[in-house]
Amino acid sequence: MTALERLATGLRSALGAGRVISDRQELRTYECDGLAHYKVTPGLVVLPRDAAECARTVKACVEAGVPFVARGSGTGLSGGALPHADGVLIVTSKMRTIIEVAPDDERAVVEPGVINLHVTHAATPAGYYYAPDPSSQQICSIGGNVAENSGGAHCLKYGFTTNHVIGAQIVTPEGDLVELGGRAPDSPGYDLLGAFVGSEGTLGIATRVTVRLTRLPETVRTLLAAFRTTDEAGAATSAIIAAGVVPAAVEMMDALAIEAAEAAVACGYPAGAGAVLIVELDGPRAEVEAQFEQVTALCDGNGAFELRIAADPAERALFWKGRKSAFAAVGRISPDYIVQDGVIPRTALPEVLRRIGEVSRAHGVRVANVFHAGDGNLHPLVLFDDGVPGEADRAEEVSGAIIDLCIEYGGSITGEHGVGMDKAKYMPRMFTDDDLETMQLLRCAFDPAGLANPGKVFPTPRLCGEVPRRHKAGETTPAELF
């Protein structure tokens, strides 16, 4: 019997039937996440029902020396949940209980497999919602959001997952259940929760998450502004921010992205637009009205040739539909594409977009731009046809060149999709060896054996073998006794 077979037998008797999948065909359901060009069939899939089962599974992996990978809904776009052929994929899809919605505390406590949007649905009757809203919010899991520190259209004003998660129970990579943070703010001690969020499954598995709920705004106002060029749209974005307005969202699409969205969902954006901005303001009525006028004037003053104001929720939904379906829509105008996720300082937008255009032309590869303009988080969609020899490679080159541009302008290689498997090789372009080694210190503290999602995020993990010099004995303080 192989180690995995022994593990399967052990887990079957510990967790019961239906929790462990080893059938080759069934395993293939889990061979990739949202980044479908990397595929690995997992050695084994386990579907724990609760935290205790999850901890048991990890313990079993540790005892067997087998790597494990957590998976939520598998919508990740960086190959973070890519399985190991000789490892265990721990899937949280059976951990979908919303344990508690406590509007008086402005908190909800959920299991990791709970779908992002379901938290909002549960909180809405009480006048609250869960603010982080990735475009995948109808399908992605809170555990996956925590692991990726997911963002969304509204994080310009409301922040990212990390600003909304205040507590988590995790299974450490050694199989222990540990509470990080809590229901109240500012837990004493190192902010391990802050470090855990965004760690992409390399520091353990979240088994219960306490999130902050946000009051539903009194008013929402949404504006669609059409410009001739992305330069103008970029200038309008800068002008809005410079005026001291913090919109809930500022999203931009360029001509090619608009073309794709039109083809897919007929959103009816203004004809002839080289770029559109969707600007949304929310909050108390008087506040929003005053700022909305200002924003409209600023778009006007920066070259908008058409301004549309959503008259009702249906029209607002239509504005957003084009934007939210843009990724998928690109499939209408290109058989294949790479979604890039670089970040630049917002003020560099016009210049970087121009240079992306140059790179695109030089390589004969089309690039559609649809992105979070307010945050400078680009999502260039690099279009190609895998059927045409050489195109995939050229697209990969363009995609890499865009990342280099982001680094050149002082930005980041990823704003919300994570490093995962896909971008581990780019990490040394953004960080020095010393920076990466320092990150490894955290990894070693949590996962000395290196079993949690190995091969992701870091190009070359180090061995955690060095025994640290312990502090002198006999210096126990009262706090240590608890």
Added chain:
Amino acid sequence: MALWEAATGEDTVAGVPARFVAAPASTEEASEVLRAAAADDLTVVVRGGATKLDWGMPPRRADLIVDTRHLTGVVEHAAGDLIVVLRAGTPLASLDLPGQQLALDLPLPGATVGGTVATNTSGPRRQAYGTVRDLLIGITVVRPGGMVTRAGGKVVKNVAGYDLGKLYTGSYGTLGLITECAFRLHPRPAAQAVVLRTAPAAAIGALLAAVRAEQVVPAAVELDAPAQGPVTLAVLVEGTAIGVRDRAATLAKVLDGEVTDTLPPWWGAYPWTGEEAGLKLTAALSRVPDLLGCGVALRGSAGTGVLYAAVPAEGAPTVVERLRATAIRAGGHGVVLTAPPPVRDQVDMWGPMPGLALMRRVKDQFDPAHAFAPGRFVGGI
């Protein structure tokens, strides 16, 4: 030039005398100092403005104080990107960012950027802007032993690698010397107003719930509760002139309170003097009222569940334990931030906390020799 000088009688940390003081003027110099300190097996305590150098436990040893007074200045202010990069020794009070703000409440003049990050202190407007951990987007640290390392960056949105800025925030100088911090900025609001209401402690829970139920988006919800007598609630709203007027009016109605444009004198100040123990008490929002009426002076951010208590030295250990137990029952924690020396010896400063074993392992990895502020932090870390 020598890397450090002999300490004077003034150079103590929570009563522990230091032997040497270094004041590097750059990250590179700091790196050199810390490399030499490690070679000489010196323990290190970092000193910023020394406004709260007595917070936490006294260090077991403090051979070398690394003072950040020369590590000052704005490295970069990208106004259009609402970003600022500051050297750690920069006094927060000295920041001048026209039209913009680093939305950390101004503590006593003298508190530095590094000290504020290291202690993760926050004031009233955390309600609107979050705390250090939310505003810090990039950090440069010299590790014990001298290695220079950066995490995060200069853009608000960034998920490349571990968010080590969070780990250094609130670590009380036990993991390394912070030399530079990048923060996100906010526009300065055009207008602000405060609504005040004084009421018996028993009525505060209902008033807080009433504020929460309104669409007023407060920037801060503070309370001031003397040891005896009624409690004052102060709600701050910020924004456009017309928006602020509207919301202040709503609040005045809901609270049956008065609108003013000046902050009350106690705003953002801790309730203790040097004679008392200063505690930080946290609670789940709906349980904040549980903390009131406990016979000690309380002040702080009722809207986020963070209050500060002043406990007289006399009988402090009993009161501290009682307050801590109340906070824990309310879903939070009770930490003694500062206390006169005799009280320190009698109380557990940090209180119980989960995750301590992992925290020790983090310390072992980042500071294997336990040279940085040994004994200052939770569990004797």
